Amino acid sequence: MSTPRTVLVIGGGAAGNAATILLRRAGIAVDLIEAKDDWNATAGSGITLQGNALRVLRELGVWEQVEKSGYGFAAVGITAPDGTILHVADDLRTGGDDLPATVGMQRPQLQRILIDAVRASGATVRLGVRAESLEQDGAGVTVRCTDGTEGHYDLVIAADGLGSTTRAAIGIPDKPEPTGMAIWRIAAPRPAGLTRTDLAFGGPAYIAGYCPTSESTLYAYVVEANRDRASLPTTSYADEMRALARHYGGHWPEITRHITDPTQVNYTWFDRMLVEGSWHRGRVVLVGDAAHCCPPTLAQGAALSMEDAWVLAEMLTAADAWEDALFQAYYERRIHRVRPVVEASVQIGQWQLDGVRDADIPGLMGRTMTMLRELP
Numbered sequence: 001m002s003t004p005r006t007v008l009v010i011g012g013g014a015a016g017n018a019a020t021i022l023l024r025r026a027g028i029a030v031d032l033i034e035a036k037d038d039w040n041a042t043a044g045s046g047i048t049l050q051g052n053a054l055r056v057l058r059e060l061g062v063w064e065q066v067e068k069s070g071y072g073f074a075a076v077g078i079t080a081p082d083g084t085i086l087h088v089a090d091d092l093r094t095g096g097d098d099l100p101a102t103v104g105m106q107r108p109q110l111q112r113i114l115i116d117a118v119r120a121s122g123a124t125v126r127l128g129v130r131a132e133s134l135e136q137d138g139a140g141v142t143v144r145c146t147d148g149t150e151g152h153y154d155l156v157i158a159a160d161g162l163g164s165t166t167r168a169a170i171g172i173p174d175k176p177e178p179t180g181m182a183i184w185r186i187a188a189p190r191p192a193g194l195t196r197t198d199l200a201f202g203g204p205a206y207i208a209g210y211c212p213t214s215e216s217t218l219y220a221y222v223v224e225a226n227r228d229r230a231s232l233p234t235t236s237y238a239d240e241m242r243a244l245a246r247h248y249g250g251h252w253p254e255i256t257r258h259i260t261d262p263t264q265v266n267y268t269w270f271d272r273m274l275v276e277g278s279w280h281r282g283r284v285v286l287v288g289d290a291a292h293c294c295p296p297t298l299a300q301g302a303a304l305s306m307e308d309a310w311v312l313a314e315m316l317t318a319a320d321a322w323e324d325a326l327f328q329a330y331y332e333r334r335i336h337r338v339r340p341v342v343e344a345s346v347q348i349g350q351w352q353l354d355g356v357r358d359a360d361i362p363g364l365m366g367r368t369m370t371m372l373r374e375l376p
């Protein structure tokens with residue numbers, strides 16, 4: 001390409017932010033548009049970042065901040081509903097031996113770190129803005145936005161998440177489908193002595209778990225069958241979550257005392273989606289949840305999303321021509337890694353929905369995590 005390259009990134013979540021930072025580092029001009037006025041109005045309380053996510057965050061230059069803000073640990077406990085510890089397994093260091101196996105973080109902290117890095121990258125950021133129309137020609141895409149601006153870009157990166165309207169606009173018909181499960185989540189103070197994730201399988205819910213997110217905080221979650229949202233007024237959220245959580249022992253009684261404010265409780269259905277065949281049409285390419293999503297049974301959604309951004313940025317930066325073959329190669333490189341994670345994440349939930357008692361969950365987790373140790 002002889003003229004300077006220009007990219008529009010649609011969506012300022014983990015995937016869009018990561019792509020922006022890496023493309024700017026390569027000297028590519030990036031405009032980022034984010035639909036929300038408040039860029040850090042992130043839903044959900046905490047996030048579990050596995051080593052392969054930390055590896056990308058290190059590549060983005062923000063690992064030290066993540067390490068300082070989050071809570072690193074290296075094992076996962078399996079407990080009975082009453083809190084009796086049944087098994088403690090070392091987490092695999094999927095990001096390599098020089099990174100922790102896992103870091104728990106408050107979601108707004110992670111987003112703040114990424115936002116600051118995007119701002120520092122020199123990208124142009126417009127908040128409260130969506131793409132209204134995309135018109136492709138042989139050399140790129142003309143994009144009209146809801147703020148009345150129009151621009152021509154060599155490439156559009158659709159990082160607008162699960163419900164991506166960009167995906168639909170370029171004629172990719174896939175839509176997320178509910179897996180049958182839903183999760184209640186809340187941030188709470190971290191009880192002394194709670195230093196890793198413990199998962200209780202069984203009891204009134206499928207899973208009750210928690211993850212430390214800093215020296216003083218954690219996020220706790222309870223997974224049950226999804227229910228009609230209309231019958232769940234948001235004012236009842238704390239009561240609903242507490243009604244499930246109170247059946248669990250160990251650290252749960254202390255956590256449950258803090259499940260009081262319904263506005264602090266998040267209720268979300270689990271979805272799955274995997275776009276197959278290709279993740280682009282012309283010069284519009286999907287990354288992150290816009291291309292694939294999985295229930296968080298392996299806590300891999302954001303990790304895979306940031307990996308997409310890393311791989312795409314690396315391929316764009318190395319290529320002379322941004323053409324069909326490049327975008328297809330990006331898809332081929334990603335699908336072999338993403339598909340097994342989506343399938344394993346869905347399978348783990350399905351075994352629980354089906355009541356399969358002898359399912360080899362640790363075996364499937366182990367095989368999937370071993371695969372993720374490889375560089376993306």
Ligand SMILES: Cc1cc2nc3c(=O)[nH]c(=O)nc-3n(C[C@H](O)[C@H](O)[C@H](O)COP(=O)(O)OP(=O)(O)OC[C@H]3O[C@@H](n4cnc5c(N)ncnc54)[C@H](O)[C@@H]3O)c2cc1C
Nearest residue numbers: 011013014015035048160161288289296299300301302303
């Ligand atoms: C309950 C739950 C728990 C999870 N836990 C984990 C976990 O522990 N670890 C993990 O790795 N992953 C986890 N995930 C998955 C993770 O949250 C997602 O995979 C990740 O956030 C996807 O990032 P993204 O940037 O692709 O999309 P998003 O984070 O959804 O970001 C998309 C952005 O695009 C913006 N946007 C949307 N439409 C437009 C538009 N038209 N124009 C402009 N902007 C737009 C949105 O406002 C948003 O900011 C979990 C998911 C769920 C549901």
